[in-house]
Amino acid sequence: MSEVRTRLAAASGQRLFWPLVVLVVLIAANTAYRPSFVSIEVKDGHLYGSLVDIVRLSAPLILVALGMTLVIATGGIDLSVGSVCAIAGSMACLHISQAADQNSLSTLFTALGLALGLALVAGAWNGLLVSVIGIQPIIATLILMVAGRGLAQLITEGQIITINSDPYRVIGAGYWLTLPVAILIAIAVTLLIAVLTRRTALGLIIEAVGGNAEASRLAGIRARRITFLVYVIAGICAAVAGFMITADVSSAAGSTAGLWIELDAILAVVIGGTSLAGGRFSLSGTLIGALIIQTLTTTVYAMNISPQTSLLFKAVVVIVVCLIQAPAFRARFARRRPPATPTVAAAPQKEQVPA
Amino acid sequence: MGRQPVLTMTTISKTFPGVRALDSVDFRLFPGEIHALMGENGAGKSTLIKVLTGVYTADSGVVALDGQQVSFTGPMQARAAGVSTVYQEVNLCPNLSVAENIFIGREPRILGAINWRELRRRARALLARLELDIDVTAALGTCSLAVQQMVAIARAIDIQARVLILDEPTSSLDSSEVAQLFRIMRQLQNEGIAILFVTHFLDQVYEVADRITVLRNGRLVGEYPTAELPQLALVEKMIGKELDALERLDEQPKRELAAVEASTPLLEAAELGRKGSVAPFSMTIHAGEVVGLAGLLGSGRTEVARLLFGADRPDHGRITMDGSPAAIRTPIAAIARDIAFCSENRRIEGLVGELSVRENIMLAMQAARGWTRPIPRRRQDELVRKYIDALSIRPADPEMPVRNLSGGNQQKVVLARWLITEPRLLILDEPTRGIDIGAKAEIQRLVVELSDGGMAVLFISAELEEVLRLSHKVAVMRDRRMVTQLANDDTLDADRVMATIASGASS
Numbered sequence: 001m002s003e004v005r006t007r008l009a010a011a012s013g014q015r016l017f018w019p020l021v022v023l024v025v026l027i028a029a030n031t032a033y034r035p036s037f038v039s040i041e042v043k044d045g046h047l048y049g050s051l052v053d054i055v056r057l058s059a060p061l062i063l064v065a066l067g068m069t070l071v072i073a074t075g076g077i078d079l080s081v082g083s084v085c086a087i088a089g090s091m092a093c094l095h096i097s098q099a100a101d102q103n104s105l106s107t108l109f110t111a112l113g114l115a116l117g118l119a120l121v122a123g124a125w126n127g128l129l130v131s132v133i134g135i136q137p138i139i140a141t142l143i144l145m146v147a148g149r150g151l152a153q154l155i156t157e158g159q160i161i162t163i164n165s166d167p168y169r170v171i172g173a174g175y176w177l178t179l180p181v182a183i184l185i186a187i188a189v190t191l192l193i194a195v196l197t198r199r200t201a202l203g204l205i206i207e208a209v210g211g212n213a214e215a216s217r218l219a220g221i222r223a224r225r226i227t228f229l230v231y232v233i234a235g236i237c238a239a240v241a242g243f244m245i246t247a248d249v250s251s252a253a254g255s256t257a258g259l260w261i262e263l264d265a266i267l268a269v270v271i272g273g274t275s276l277a278g279g280r281f282s283l284s285g286t287l288i289g290a291l292i293i294q295t296l297t298t299t300v301y302a303m304n305i306s307p308q309t310s311l312l313f314k315a316v317v318v319i320v321v322c323l324i325q326a327p328a329f330r331a332r333f334a335r336r337r338p339p340a341t342p343t344v345a346a347a348p349q350k351e352q353v354p355a
Numbered sequence: 356m357g358r359q360p361v362l363t364m365t366t367i368s369k370t371f372p373g374v375r376a377l378d379s380v381d382f383r384l385f386p387g388e389i390h391a392l393m394g395e396n397g398a399g400k401s402t403l404i405k406v407l408t409g410v411y412t413a414d415s416g417v418v419a420l421d422g423q424q425v426s427f428t429g430p431m432q433a434r435a436a437g438v439s440t441v442y443q444e445v446n447l448c449p450n451l452s453v454a455e456n457i458f459i460g461r462e463p464r465i466l467g468a469i470n471w472r473e474l475r476r477r478a479r480a481l482l483a484r485l486e487l488d489i490d491v492t493a494a495l496g497t498c499s500l501a502v503q504q505m506v507a508i509a510r511a512i513d514i515q516a517r518v519l520i521l522d523e524p525t526s527s528l529d530s531s532e533v534a535q536l537f538r539i540m541r542q543l544q545n546e547g548i549a550i551l552f553v554t555h556f557l558d559q560v561y562e563v564a565d566r567i568t569v570l571r572n573g574r575l576v577g578e579y580p581t582a583e584l585p586q587l588a589l590v591e592k593m594i595g596k597e598l599d600a601l602e603r604l605d606e607q608p609k610r611e612l613a614a615v616e617a618s619t620p621l622l623e624a625a626e627l628g629r630k631g632s633v634a635p636f637s638m639t640i641h642a643g644e645v646v647g648l649a650g651l652l653g654s655g656r657t658e659v660a661r662l663l664f665g666a667d668r669p670d671h672g673r674i675t676m677d678g679s680p681a682a683i684r685t686p687i688a689a690i691a692r693d694i695a696f697c698s699e700n701r702r703i704e705g706l707v708g709e710l711s712v713r714e715n716i717m718l719a720m721q722a723a724r725g726w727t728r729p730i731p732r733r734r735q736d737e738l739v740r741k742y743i744d745a746l747s748i749r750p751a752d753p754e755m756p757v758r759n760l761s762g763g764n765q766q767k768v769v770l771a772r773w774l775i776t777e778p779r780l781l782i783l784d785e786p787t788r789g790i791d792i793g794a795k796a797e798i799q800r801l802v803v804e805l806s807d808g809g810m811a812v813l814f815i816s817a818e819l820e821e822v823l824r825l826s827h828k829v830a831v832m833r834d835r836r837m838v839t840q841l842a843n844d845d846t847l848d849a850d851r852v853m854a855t856i857a858s859g860a861s862s
Contacts (some may be wrong), residue, residue, distance in 0.1 A: 201721045201729040204714055211707035218666055218704055219772065220690040220722040279709050 015273045019288040022271075026295045026317075027051075033303055048177045049343035050298065052183075058294030059182040060085070060241035062287060064261050065268040066193050067234030069286045072269050074135035074227050074280025075210040076130060081238040081265060084122045086257025089246035090155040093163050098108035102165040111168070116239050122148065123235020127228035137276050141231075145262070162251040163245025172247030181246050182237040189240065193233070194283055203281075206230065210278025264293050271321050292321065358415050359422065361386045362438075362518055367416030369402055371759070374750055377403040378573045379416070384518060384549045389540060391560045392553045394570035395593055395748055395791035397761040400553050403570070404520055406438050408433040420518075429610035431460075431712050437517035441507045441524055448490040449503075454478035456495050457510045481509050485539055499653055501528050503610045510538070512543060518605040520545060520551045523789055525559060529651045529817070537563050555791055556584055594793050612827050615644045619678050621811045622694075624663065624778055627672035633658040634732030636837035638830055639713075639778060640811045645802060647826030647843070648815040649852050656815045657699060660782045661710070663813065664696035684811055690723055695773035697766075699785035699815070708758035712748065713739045715757045716771045723776065742771035747797065763790030770798070774805075781805065782813045787821060799825060821848040831855045 030050070032039040040049035064081050071078045095111035096102050122144060129140035174181040199205035208216045209223045216223050241261070246252040270276060271292055272285025296317055300310040323329045362384040369377040377399045394400050399743045405411045407418060409427025418425055420436060427433040430440060449841055454475045455462075456749055463473040478491040495503055504524060511519060521540075525533050540550055540563055552564060560567065560581070567584055569576040569592045576592045618653045620639035628635030632654040640646050648656045661667040663674070665683040674681050676692055689696070698704035706715055716739050721730055740751045746767040748760075757768055766786060773781060783802070787795040802825050806812050815848075816822050822829055823843060830840045833856055841847055841855070 177620055199729070200727040201724075204710075204717075204721065205726045208707045208714075211709050212703070214704050215707055216718070218664075218686050218696060218698060218723075219719045220687050221718070222687065222722075266507070279707070309578060 016285055016288060019271055019273065019285060019292065019321070021287055022317075022321050022324075023292050023295065026292065026299060030295075030302060031301055033249045037302070042178065045178055047178050047180075050302070052180065054291065054294050054298050055186075056180040056182050057298070058243045058290050059180075059186040059320060060258070061261060061264055061268060061294060062186045062290045063189055063241040063244075064234075064258075065235045065265040065272075065286045065290045067191060067230075067237030068262070068265040069269050069272070069274055069281050070193070070197070070206060070230040071137070072266070072274055072276060073206045073210045073278055073281035074230050075213065076227065076230070077141065077266065077276070078126060078231060078234045079138065079141040079262050080122065080126060080144035080148055081234060081241075082258040082260060082262045083145050083152060083185065083233050084119050084238035085169075085242035085245060085261060086152035086252075086254050086256075087122060087148055087242070088115040089153065089242035090152045090252040090254050091245050092160065092168070092243055093161045093252035094155055095170055096163045096165045097161050101110060102163060103167060103168055105329050106216045108167045113241065115243070116236065119235045119239030119242075123232035124228070126235065127231035130231060131224040131227035133342045149255065152257070156252055156254040158254070160251050160253045160257075168243075168247050169250050170247070172244045172249070182248075185195065185240065185244070189237065189288065190283065197283070202226075202229075207280055211280070212220055263289060265290075267318060268293055271318070271325070273325065356475070358385055360384055361421060363417075363419045363422075364403070364407060365417045365419070367403065367406055367418070368405055369399075369411060370414055374759075376573050377406070377413070380570065380573070380575045381566055382575070383578070384551060385518070386549050387544055388565045389544055389550045389552055389563050391564035391567045392551060392570070393567055393589065394576075395558065395763070397572075397764065397794050398593070398791075400570060400575040400759070401522065402573075404522055404551070404553070405442065408438060430791050436515075437515060438520070439511035439516040440520040440522065441504070441511045441520070442522050447495055447503060447507055447510070449494065451495060452492050453482075453489055453495055454491035454497065456506055457481060457513060459492075459510075478509075480495040482506075483511050485509055486535065496547055501653075504528060504531070505536070508539070512539075512548075517553065518549045520553075522553045523555070524552075525554055525556060529653075533559065555789060555795075557582045557589065557792070561586065562587075579698045590792055610643075610827065610846070612860065615827050616641050618642065621676065621817075622663070622681075623675040625673045625675065627662055627669050627674060629658070629662060629667055629669050631672065632667060632835070633662065634836040636830075638837070638840065640813060642779065642811050642829065643806050643809045643828045644854055645806045645812045645814055647822035647829040648813060648832060648854060649819060649822050649829055650832030651817075654832040654856075656832050657784055657839075658835065659830075659832070659837070660696060660784050660813060660815060663689070663780075664782055665693055666696065687722075690776070692848055692855065693777070693779040694782065695719070695776060695778035695780070696782040697769045697773060697784060697786055699788060701762075701765055701769050706757050706765055709756055711754045712743070712757050712759065712768055713753035713759070715768050716742060716753075719772045721778050738775050739771075742775060746771055746801070761795035766790055766798070767794070770801075778810065779812065782815075785817065786814075786817045787816060787818070795821075798838075819852055823847065823849060823852070828842045 001126050027038065037050045039049055040052060064085070068081065092111040092115040095114055096107055099107040101107065126141050126144055129135045129143070170181050171185070172182055176184060197206065205221055205226055207220060209226050213223055242258055245257050248265060268289035269286050271289035272282055272287070273282040275283060296314055300313060305313055360383040361611050364380065364382040364674070366379045366381065367377050368379050371675045379466070380399065380403060381402065392400050394659050402411065406413045409429045409432055420438070425436065427436065448459070451459070458474050462469045463477065464470055475491050482491065484506060489498065489502060490762055495506060498506070508524065524536060528536060533862065544550060554560060564581050566578060566580050568578045569589065571593060603768065616639070618641055623639045625637050626635040636659065638646070648659060650656050658667070662669050662705050663683070667686045674683050681692055683692065707718070713735060717730060717735050736753070743751050743753065748764050748767045748771070757765060760768065770786065786798050802812055802814060814822060814825055818838065824842050828840055829843055829847065829852060831838050831852060839855060
């Protein structure tokens with residue numbers, strides 16, 4: 001019994017413990033409400049089920065949040081990722097819609113290449129403003145958040161571009177080896193970023209810059225270069241997310257594609273245990289954070305919570321998640337409970353001393 | 356001392372993951388005494404203070420104030436009960452004014468709004484009591500570190516304190532400021548306030564303290580009246596073994612300056628300077644030479660180091676290395692030329708607190724290689740293990756976050772970071788400040804070994820004895836100007852350096 005307790009205590013000290021608990025609780029609540037929630041079946045050679053849907057729908061958010069994690073780890077923030085989603089999605093759709101044969105693969109790759117190039121420029125612009133010119137990240141990326149939305153609407157000329165391209169649709173709604181392609185792409189990008197940061201020294205350098213920029217500079221780290229790089233990575237991640245979002249519905253709307261996704265991404269990063277102050281980051285934490293947010297959205301629909309209260313419901317859950325993650329809150333909560341073994345100091349009641 | 360103690364701590368124990376920081380420690384403090392708490396880095400002094408002020412909760416043990424058991428939940432509550440603390444690192448807000456810093460959280464108010472006039476008036480009165488002439492509306496960040504320390508003390512004594520805890524208050528003060536602080540401490544002592552004084556300067560302990568409590572490895576060694584504990588005995592009790600390393604260093608014959616400087620200089624600075632930082636100076640450093648930099652706090656010692664390392668960009672003069680011009684405008688350029696710099700401000704300019712000991716040690720080497728060429732983990736572990744052993748970094752856990760280490764061990768981590776890059780010129784800015792005598796001896800011995808091995812060292816310290824013990828040549832700074840360079844031969848002693856600092860003339 002006591003061994004279980006000590007193991008549990010050790011586990012709860014792990015960074016991913018509480019986010020995982022929340023995710024499991026959310027899934028359990030859904031299952032209690034509707035037992036078929038956890039069932040996964042194979043139809044037409046594809047995996048179907050609520051859980052598969054949740055992962056598929058969270059793929060764009062996962063991508064954006066991964067890029068955001070690196071930006072936040074350097075002590076920055078990128079508000080423009082939602083607009084970059086829209087720019088990249090719109091650009092790709094525009095090119096495809098103007099092509100003679102929308103189903104040709106060369107059209108697809110040119111479209112993706114153009115859009116990625118645009119996202120690269122967007123990310124480089126953010127990186128330039130933050131690292132070279134030295135504008136505070138929240139302001140620097142706010143510029144592109146606003147301007148980028150306008151740019152996306154310029155690309156679509158204020159309309160919704162509808163396309164009829166099967167290969168493009170695959171990115172958001174296709175299946176390969178029974179799994180949704182969106183999930184496969186998300187897994188691939190996650191692995192790529194994990195390898196990029198943890199198999200090289202990039203992760204350490206990012207954490208050093210975010211943890212103490214001046215000490216890093218004096219240790220010979222090219223902090224500017226690293227800061228620039230993470231904004232570019234965030235832009236590219238956002239572009240791929242933009243492809244998924246527009247491919248899923250085979251159309252691009254400059255004004256709504258990826259709208260507010262930056263806020264969900266920041267939330268996912270924070271729920272995953274990466275501090276907004278920069279420093280240590282956790283990619284797996286962000287992954288779980290993104291899944292929690294998507295599960296929450298699905299829960300709201302599945303439980304028929306009225307649209308008027310759904311945002312409030314989401315907010316309450318997020319507050320709870322953040323509170324149980326906060327060491328200060330947990331310490332206060334723990335102090336209220338009697339300690340397992342009475343100590344000398346705790347045995348008599350605390351006395352207030354007159355000042 | 357027949358009175359009742361104002362404060363008693365009985366059988367206090369505190370364990371951190373992997374470290375037994377305090378093991379059944381007793382401590383008492385009488386009203387109107389100055390009590391020195393002594394011990395090496397990691398002996399548990401800071402932990403004891405943090406338990407007392409409620410920053411940490413003790414695992415077991417009793418704290419009693421005036422015979423009544425207390426258990427503070429935080430510094431605010433401790434302060435309200437009359438236990439005020441001034442920490443080693445100044446914990447004030449540099450962006451607020453001096454007056455605001457003194458009265459944060461207890462501003463005088465009229466109908467809920469802050470009474471600014473009254474606040475400034477009281478701040479002025481308080482600083483006048485400390486005989487400090489400071490503009491109370493100036494932002495604290497514009498004041499020197501020493502003044503910030505004094506403001507922190509003013510803040511602590513304004514509250515009707517009965518117990519004042521000074522955790523290394525003198526580590527950033529020069530001698531006149533120290534004297535001023537001691538005068539204030541004696542004044543407070545006469546008012547009946549009990550002062551707990553933590554310092555690494557033994558002379559200061561014998562100057563002001565009435566009694567001494569010694570801790571070692573989290574255990575109580577004993578409590579002694581200062582008069583009955585000779586300095587040597589105190590050091591032995593702190594370290595637990597006889598220490599004659601420093602004496603041995605003194606006995607070692609130093610190589611002649613002429614012999615050391617026979618070759619081409621490793622680095623030559625010609626009229627190097629930066630406006631508002633340090634006036635143009637010229638100096639040479641040779642391989643295997645230790646150049647000491649002496650001078651008062653704020654005399655431009657650190658600024659010289661920063662220019663040589665490229666931490667600040669010089670706007671005047673040239674640097675030559677190995678006889679050819681070297682443009683050192685950034686730390687990266689300096690590191691590429693095998694220069695290393697241990698900053699005096701290790702918390703802000705040295706370490707990344709949340710990263711582990713291993714990661715902090717590897718940082719400079721990894722940065723030099725670039726992030727695309729990670730150092731294999733096995734090689735990292737080897738190097739880190741080697742330097743943890745060589746510098747006896749404690750606790751010897753490479754994966755512990757570096758912020759959990761004591762000051763001296765943090766200093767050794769910064770040193771290890773640079774030593775693994777095998778620099779040819781090592782710049783040490785106050786490497787022994789705020790660390791205990793054992794670690795200090797180790798670092799001094801290391802400097803001697805490194806220079807014997809051919810490394811050039813620029814050694815900056817406020818302690819003249821230390822500079823004289825290690826250096827072949829001493830450059831004296833005064834008012835942001837290098838006034839002279841003295842060969843460290845038999846004729847040079849602390850008095851002569853002191854006279855040079857005081858007069859500003861080369862004698």
